[in-house]
Amino acid sequence: MPMLLKCSFALKALIQLGSPRTNSLLVMRAGELVHEFYRKGYNKHRPDDIHSITKSVTSALVGIAIAEGHIGGVEDKAVQYFPEAPEQPGWQESKADITIEHLLTMRSGIRYGGRENWDAFENSEDSALMALLLPQAHVPGEKFAYEDPPISILAGIIERTTGQKLLDYANEKLFAPLGIANPHWVTAADGLPYGGFGLHLSPGDLLRFGQLYLQEGSYDGRQVVPAEWIRRSRPQGKKILSYGYLFWNDYFRPRRSYYSANGVYGQFVAIRPGCKTVIVRTGSPGKVGPFILKKCVDYGIM
DSSP states (O other), rough: OHHHHHHHHHHHHHHHHHTTEEEEEEEEEETTTEEEEEEEOOTOOOOOOTTHHHHHHHHHHHHHHHHTSSSSSSSSBBBGGGGGGGSSSSGGGGGOOHHHHHTTTTTTTTTOOOOOHHHHTTTSSSSHHHHHHHHBOOOOOOOOOOOOOHHHHHHHHHHHHHHHHHHHHHIIIHHHHHHHOOOOEEEETTTOOOOOEEEEEHHHHHHHHHHHTTTTEEEEEEEEEHHHHHHHHSSOOTTOOOOSSOEOOOOOTTSOEEEEEGGGGGEEEEEEEEEEEEEEEEOOOOSHHHHHHHHOOOOOOT
């Protein structure tokens, strides 16, 4: 039996076990949709909360903004885009060294540190500035710490440098070229979309995003994201949980050359250039999402 057919049977069996928790599972190989599953009430076009896959979309927008000259580069200090920050309560001098790259790699040292700080962040008149003013537990670059608010700093920088609302910029530069129409993106009280979460996209939309990265930033004959940015976004380490520009490496087989945009509850867009494969999974709480991805590796589809 061909491997791809064996994988299809295996995936169907896995999905049956976890069907209450898997809303969709799509596999694209060499440009062909070779497997798709939708739980009752779901389909390729129904938007779902993609949670922290949003971070990877924000990363793509940063790459586009840099290519267009709005942002100088990943070595730029975040504070240069928030010149008022050093005069604000909560400023720490070490924050002057936070770079765009620190934010992209979760090494800014900023930790929101509790519900009170979170409420101040999401209810602020300037949520991106407030994120920069949250407590810093470590100096920039010292430690990896997975946090949501620092990604809103990137969202704020895009708005400040482009002169456009983040969603307007995303629609023009990323979503429209991919054929993604009218996505919903949850915002903080000031109207800035959370850079780290809150985007709602359909399984078909996520498949397009994965194909964009598989194809080195090119889609439908157009270079949407610079190819060099795609390459730099990939995790470079060979350790479990290595992190790139808001993308993860392979959780289970660190030496396998694929990487993924991940969200809580097992949402993922997994990309393996070596076998021209993209796998998308959306769903609800549970461990079946990562389990399915692991089995995709075990069965050779990934």
